[in-house]
Amino acid sequence: MNDKFLYQLCEEPEPEFANNLRQKLSQPPYTKLAQDAKTRLFTSRYFTTKRMVSALVALSLAFALTFFVSPVVRAAVIDIIETIIIKGMTVWVSDDVSAVKGESETYSVIWTPVRPGDIATNYPDFAKLPTWVPSGYLLQDRAALFGSMIQEMPDSVLVEWKNKHGDIIQLEVSKGSCPNGQVWESGAPRSDCTYISFINVDLENQPEIIMINEQTAILFPGLQILMDLSDPIQPWNPYRRKFDNRDPEAFFLIWESDGMRFTIATKSRTISKEDLIRLAESIP
Amino acid sequence: MISQIDILQALRSMRQPVDWNAVYESELPRIYNYFLYKVCNRELAEDLTATTFERAWTIRSKYSSILASPSTWLFGIARNVLRENFRRDKVIENKIEPIQDNEHLPSAFDVEQSFQELQNKVLLQKLLLELPEREHDLVALKYGAGLSNREIAKATGYSESNVGSILHRTVTNLQRKWDERHE
Numbered sequence: 091m092n093d094k095f096l097y098q099l100c101e102e103p104e105p106e107f108a109n110n111l112r113q114k115l116s117q118p119p120y121t122k123l124a125q126d127a128k129t130r131l132f133t134s135r136y137f138t139t140k141r142m143v144s145a146l147v148a149l150s151l152a153f154a155l156t157f158f159v160s161p162v163v164r165a166a167v168i169d170i171i172e173t174i175i176i177k178g179m180t181v182w183v184s185d186d187v188s189a190v191k192g193e194s195e196t197y198s199v200i201w202t203p204v205r206p207g208d209i210a211t212n213y214p215d216f217a218k219l220p221t222w223v224p225s226g227y228l229l230q231d232r233a234a235l236f237g238s239m240i241q242e243m244p245d246s247v248l249v250e251w252k253n254k255h256g257d258i259i260q261l262e263v264s265k266g267s268c269p270n271g272q273v274w275e276s277g278a279p280r281s282d283c284t285y286i287s288f289i290n291v292d293l294e295n296q297p298e299i300i301m302i303n304e305q306t307a308i309l310f311p312g313l314q315i316l317m318d319l320s321d322p323i324q325p326w327n328p329y330r331r332k333f334d335n336r337d338p339e340a341f342f343l344i345w346e347s348d349g350m351r352f353t354i355a356t357k358s359r360t361i362s363k364e365d366l367i368r369l370a371e372s373i374p
Numbered sequence: 375m376i377s378q379i380d381i382l383q384a385l386r387s388m389r390q391p392v393d394w395n396a397v398y399e400s401e402l403p404r405i406y407n408y409f410l411y412k413v414c415n416r417e418l419a420e421d422l423t424a425t426t427f428e429r430a431w432t433i434r435s436k437y438s439s440i441l442a443s444p445s446t447w448l449f450g451i452a453r454n455v456l457r458e459n460f461r462r463d464k465v466i467e468n469k470i471e472p473i474q475d476n477e478h479l480p481s482a483f484d485v486e487q488s489f490q491e492l493q494n495k496v497l498l499q500k501l502l503l504e505l506p507e508r509e510h511d512l513v514a515l516k517y518g519a520g521l522s523n524r525e526i527a528k529a530t531g532y533s534e535s536n537v538g539s540i541l542h543r544t545v546t547n548l549q550r551k552w553d554e555r556h557e
Contacts, residue, residue, distance in 0.1 A: 092549060093517070093545050093549070095494070095498065095549070095552055096498070096513065096516075096517040096545065096548065097517055098491070098494060098495060098498060099407075099410060099411055099414075099495060099498055099499070099502075099517075099518065100407050100410075100517070100518065100520075101407070101410070102403055103402055103403055103406040103420070103423070104416075104420070107420050107423075107424075108402055111402070111423070111424050111427060112398060114424075114428070115398065115427060115428070115431045119432065120428070120431040120432060195433075195451075195454060196433060197447055197450065322531060323531055324450070324529075324530065324531035325528055325531055326446070326450065326528075328450060328454075
């Protein structure tokens with residue numbers, strides 16, 4: 091097979107273009123992020139593995155301005171309007187950026203496609219499907235499995251329902267933040283209850299504390315955080331999501347129960363807060 | 375399927391810090407040529423290349439070599455950038471203009487040879503743009519970016535043998551058309 095003719099479009103990029111781009115990439119903001127990462131790497135090498143696991147979990151919720159630094163540093167740069175601590179979870183709420191909308195993609199969190207039926211078979215701890223969903227919504231055949239490929243158990247799974255209008259409900263079930271209970275025998279809070287998230291909300295959409303089957307939960311009205319499961323499947327599937335903190339059709343709900351963390355994200359013209367609570371409470 | 379060797383290699387390489395300057399030097403021509411083969415327009419290829427690197431550099435602190443090599447990671451971003459561009463401007467084809475070599479006008483001495491080369495390039499662009507999306511993508515990755523079949527398989531999600539057969543069929547077909555136009 092003579093394929094030499096196919097190489098003749100190849101050329102070197104124009105030196106001016108290559109130099110300009112190199113120069114651009116060597117200036118902020120492109121350098122700042124790398125330096126931050128380098129600093130984090132050297133200051134926390136000992137905890138790299140633990141941080142990777144924490145990051146995988148936290149990134150599935152983190153929104154727009156999430157980053158992992160100490161509370162002191164975070165408080166210094168971000169105006170935290172509310173700190174919500176429930177069941178071992180700490181959620182910082184800020185309204186520094188009043189309207190955030192867009193899409194993002196990261197290969198730091200990868201997912202593997204899985205069928206909902208396979209979750210029940212292979213990972214029964216994560217098979218927490220609600221017994222009730224609003225009418226017209228069908229469980230989709232493609233679900234997502236998150237977690238390190240070298241571990242037997244995933245960190246979390248995500249399933250979704252859609253109706254014929256394209257409205258979406260996504261349920262993510264993760265390992266709870268306090269697998270060993272919330273307190274030591276002495277009664278002191280356990281240090282391994284480490285789930286921390288930072289969520290930037292719109293001024294009009296303040297979070298509220300509600301109860302789901304007698305468990306405290308945080309409801310974010312108007313907050314859309316939806317994972318995109320629609321791409322063709324690759325060996326490494328990046329975590330792609332859409333986010334919008336000013337979406338009147340969206341809800342985001344998070345709570346923990348029986349050692350598991352649940353998040354429900356919806357974007358629907360018809361789902362009400364009551365529907366959402368009913369759906370959440372129907373999870374066994 | 376990811377083998378244990380891949381995992382071990384990834385874990386080993388994870389300990390090594392990434393030399394992003396080296397990544398830039400080695401991957402810039404590959405990414406640029408991938409786009410050049412896809413859109414057949416220098417200006418657009420430069421724009422897409424710049425977008426790819428800017429996005430990659432913005433999120434590189436989150437890059438982990440356990441997930442993919444820098445090259446595979448970059449090509450994943452590049453293909454997404456291209457997809458977004460297609461989505462944003464569904465008539466991207468209308469923007470495509472043949473590569474112009476005006477900036478390198480040939481001398482009278484070799485004008486005939488240069489004219490023939492230019493004609494060949496234009497013909498190749500035309501043939502590429504006529505290809506179905508999947509075949510076009512694989513040809514761009516193979517002949518533009520210079521990826522091996524294995525690397526293409528990693529970047530696209532197809533099996534290596536599937537990549538090989540699709541490329542073989544496509545190149546044979548292109549070769550036939552190429553020869554027909556030159557008879």
